[in-house]
Amino acid sequence: VTEALPVAAASAVAAAGAESYSRIVAGLIRVTGKWTLAEECAQEALALALERWPKEGVPASPNEWLMTVARNRAIDNLTEAGAERGVLGELAALSLGETEPVGADAGSAAMVDDRIRLIFMCCHPALPFEARMVLTLRTLCAVPIANIAKALLVTEAVLNRCLTQAKAKIADAGIPNRMPSGPALTERLRCVLSVLHALFIHGHDAKGEPAFSEEAICLARLLQRLMPGQSEVSALLALFLFQDSRREARRDPDGRRITLETQDRTRWDADAIAEGMTILSRVSPEGPYGLQARIAACHATATSPKETDWREIAICYDELARIQSTPAIELNRAVAHSYAYGAAVGLALLAEARAGAGLDDYPHSLAAGVDLTPRPDDRLRRHIVTAGRHRRS
Amino acid sequence: MKYLMFVCTDSEPDTDREIEQDIDTWMAEHDACGRRLQSMVLSPKSAATTVRVRQGRLLVTDGPFAETKEVMVSFDLLECADLDEAIEVARTHPMARGGRLEIRPLADYEQVTA
Numbered sequence: 066v067t068e069a070l071p072v073a074a075a076s077a078v079a080a081a082g083a084e085s086y087s088r089i090v091a092g093l094i095r096v097t098g099k100w101t102l103a104e105e106c107a108q109e110a111l112a113l114a115l116e117r118w119p120k121e122g123v124p125a126s127p128n129e130w131l132m133t134v135a136r137n138r139a140i141d142n143l144t145e146a147g148a149e150r151g152v153l154g155e156l157a158a159l160s161l162g163e164t165e166p167v168g169a170d171a172g173s174a175a176m177v178d179d180r181i182r183l184i185f186m187c188c189h190p191a192l193p194f195e196a197r198m199v200l201t202l203r204t205l206c207a208v209p210i211a212n213i214a215k216a217l218l219v220t221e222a223v224l225n226r227c228l229t230q231a232k233a234k235i236a237d238a239g240i241p242n243r244m245p246s247g248p249a250l251t252e253r254l255r256c257v258l259s260v261l262h263a264l265f266i267h268g269h270d271a272k273g274e275p276a277f278s279e280e281a282i283c284l285a286r287l288l289q290r291l292m293p294g295q296s297e298v299s300a301l302l303a304l305f306l307f308q309d310s311r312r313e314a315r316r317d318p319d320g321r322r323i324t325l326e327t328q329d330r331t332r333w334d335a336d337a338i339a340e341g342m343t344i345l346s347r348v349s350p351e352g353p354y355g356l357q358a359r360i361a362a363c364h365a366t367a368t369s370p371k372e373t374d375w376r377e378i379a380i381c382y383d384e385l386a387r388i389q390s391t392p393a394i395e396l397n398r399a400v401a402h403s404y405a406y407g408a409a410v411g412l413a414l415l416a417e418a419r420a421g422a423g424l425d426d427y428p429h430s431l432a433a434g435v436d437l438t439p440r441p442d443d444r445l446r447r448h449i450v451t452a453g454r455h456r457r458s
Numbered sequence: 459m460k461y462l463m464f465v466c467t468d469s470e471p472d473t474d475r476e477i478e479q480d481i482d483t484w485m486a487e488h489d490a491c492g493r494r495l496q497s498m499v500l501s502p503k504s505a506a507t508t509v510r511v512r513q514g515r516l517l518v519t520d521g522p523f524a525e526t527k528e529v530m531v532s533f534d535l536l537e538c539a540d541l542d543e544a545i546e547v548a549r550t551h552p553m554a555r556g557g558r559l560e561i562r563p564l565a566d567y568e569q570v571t572a
Binding site: 249 | 459538539543544545
């Protein structure tokens, strides 16, 4: 233990907090089932570290120090409340030891990382979708309520009510703290990934960038590390990296949006793109996120809009349309085909989608997908505008 | 935990009729592991009567209190470890495809009054 300058100690607290906060909360929730207690104990540990570390020095194992303090707080609290011995014993044994990654046949794994259990709990389909996002941000990413409220355009009171109701539902309905197994795992993993995807694109900061993209990337990295056999997890992480690589190129100095085809591609983050490609090359990306990642990879690796592999993109959209037909996918599919095979092919697909009511009730038919899809040629664009305008007729 | 599973009709049942699950298999499976405690089938909703008392006066009316197209046809009392287990029990019930199921835990009386 060495004396530390206040600034150095504060940054040590921040670093240890970033690394271990969610693990502490997840561990305490697993053992006690008490969300508020878990969060309060973890926060108290951080507060105590901020007070002590500048005076006493940063401990040799900062993460374990935080866990010990939080765990002891929980033990004190529950002893007062007259908790069972079993729970107290389990609490005393809580540590931050690494757990093994979970294989594809995940159900059999006895040791599942507490954060994995918690993320499946936070993203349970029996909770309202917004609540899943808020719970995940609050509990696993420790995002302050005020920041979540600002990005999601709701008041803090509304958010707090949402959190209280979600926690009550978890307790009352018996939503378990465990990873699903068997066929349910694939379905439930899809739920988790859709929450991460929503976090990545939902809510915006002052500059108009998604407010929680870093949190989403961080959670996707964690899932990928702990569940390496799941190709959709890897694909989602790759998709995030490709989209995030354009962060710096997406706006002009005045904050106005620059479309994909006019962006300065030298400003794209080459490291992020390379990492995305490596991740993608290790899995067979056949699921919905896999296909979206393959499309994003085509854009990310093209030197210009013209040099883009539109045929590969068209193939991916065909497959996406087959597994989950949405207006955005149908529209982008038509655009991709027009670039790959000529406007006539794209127009025919668009007509087909409109005949099948595929574009009915599709709001913002132009604004959506702007980032991924370069503008189609004028003739096609006119048709898309018309399709958008007549969507209610 | 004890869950009451309401079995209801739905205006949009599953169109995929390939895998027909039958209720006897479902009952046998969940009786064997002790998850199905009890089941009751209701008479048609035309047999329902609604009773209210307002300012000391008895009001008796014909029919169920909620006028919806979807009706409850039966219910099952389940004993499950948690919601995920109850969802798995519901998944294989024939009416999960033919209608819809609502699973609702019984309130823990001791917890409610504490």
